[in-house]
Amino acid sequence: MLKIEDLHVSVEGKEILRGINLEIGAGEVHAIMGPNGSGKSTLSYILAGREGYDITKGRVLFNGKDLLEMSVEERAWAGVFLAFQYPVEVPGVSNIYFLKAALNGIRKYEGLSELDAMDFIATVKGKMKELDMDEKFLYRAVNEGFSGGEKKRNEILQMSVLEPSLCVLDETDSGLDIDALQIVAEGVNRLRDPKRSFVLITHYQRLLDYIKPDFVHVLAHGKVVKSGGPELALELEEQGYAWVDEKKAS
């Protein structure tokens, strides 16, 4: 589904990613772990198409298509979804309008007709219940005045409404207490599907107690320095990231 080949990315002349190689198959869950400043968030923004990065080398293929050539919205239409580490507040735009606009944008791309408003609202309300979100959030401005946990839940709500095929979760666990983490993780697990892949970007192993990854990669200094199964996350939890620096030193 996603193939990243020798990806090099710089910001203002400073190289952040230095040759990332990663292949993610349909239905797989990959965790990308690493210390602060390793380039994790940069990787997520590159996949979503944020401006301000120089891609100096390499390519990213999404279902065989050159992802880097696509505009931000084209990626969303094609099924890429980034759950933001810091979801943006959009005063004056209600959640319901935002969700409907997003979903209809995607349906239009897929050649489908617009959803009936009543059906749509019923579907969204069902999903909100699963995420333990109050219905009043529908008519509130997107993320405005939401707590950290509410913002993260709102990201998962959007994900479950838009049903993307590639979900990238950037530090979704940060700022969540244990109950909220559980709710969010359950939301993600409900979306697991043989046709849907996940990239979980996280600093801590904690999230992986609730969402079991198939593969774990360690990112350090802009490179994948180690890949393995779920046991690698436990190893990291025990040893911390210090060995990563040792590895670099050697």
Next chain:
Amino acid sequence: MPVTQLSNAHYASLLEAKQSNLPGQDLDWLNRLRLQATKEFADGGFPSLRDEEWRYTNISPIEKKQFTLSDKAGDVDASFLKGILLDDCHHLVFVDGFYQAGLSSLDALPEGLVVSAISTGLAENEELIRSLFDSVVETPALGFINLNTALFTDGAVISIKEGVQVEKPIQLAFISSKDGALTVSNSRNLILAKSGSKASVIETYHGAEDTCYLTNVITEVVVEPNARLAHSRLQAESLQAYHVGGVYTRLDSNAIFKQYNYTFGATLSRCEVHAELGTASDCDLDGLFISQDQQHMDNHTRVNHAQPHAVSNEFYKGILNDKSKGVFQGRIVVAEDAQKTDAKMSNRNLLLSDRSEIDSKPQLEIYADDVKCAHGVTVGQLDDAAIFYLRSRGASEQMAKDMLTFAFANEMVERIKINPLKIKVLEELLKRLPQEGMKVEWL
């Protein structure tokens, strides 16, 4: 003769020519006011760019047009009127400056509420009218005020009795018809909210499409102790029209005044909102203007904290597109005695085109030493982070920008408590900022 002098002479001569059409000719006090205003106008004329208060707004097109007065109301299409009148309101309709009883609905007025046109209610309400007339509007009078006093043909007089809460809003609908082309409508509204009363008044301004006319209106408002008045203003004039208006309010102690000012129409418009605040009174001034093409929109506010412990909160937003131009001048004066004043003023503007322009000038004059005053002006473009966020969810770039622009404006519409008015303002908004798939009930 230069244009200015010619113009002054033209407008001054209208009083003589049209006097028989003006209400209250048999009232000495009113005739004296009209004559004095005519004389002052003949001497002073219209304001010019040299006047500090008018330096960003050139009204010479109004001078050059030499608008005349209508003799009577023109015809208004029933469907046009239907689109203007708000549901669940008492209505007074004025066409080309004349009250139209047949189009108005004043049949079910509640006890304690006096609502009438000046033309028809002058005999009955002379004392009320006389006590309010020229009582709040500031002197020395400026050109447009003089013109209004000299030539006003009609307007509304509203009085709410002590302690009465009026449930339905009162809509004053000012309409310019096709027959009113190249005329000026001078209207004068007088509102008195007596002690402890509560009411809501809405002024709306509309005109026949592609018709050039001038609306010159003044509203004087007195809010007595502990009374509460909400006053809204929707200016959606024809895009060929000129509009000069003012709302002048005096708040007595503990009075509450909420003013909502929505400006969408006219090729050139100027609106004054002035409030003089009594002890511990509370005044909100909200405004939204959206300009397109070559529209020029000028909003002037003045909040005069004359007494202690009053609170004022002013928030104006502007969206400027194409080659349009906006002006915001907000002035807060805190008198020496007005200790414990709490005054805030904010003006935020969104420039959608690099050819649009805003001149924003907040002014604070503070003579007291124990006060809280804050002001801020921003001029900006849309937030890139928000655009990216919306696009990452599947909104096209254009749609994301449209949504954010709409959202910027909608913040001011959400403040409207009267649902029929809110819907009307949203409709005006959507005409100017189209949104794909937007449903009004989601807002």
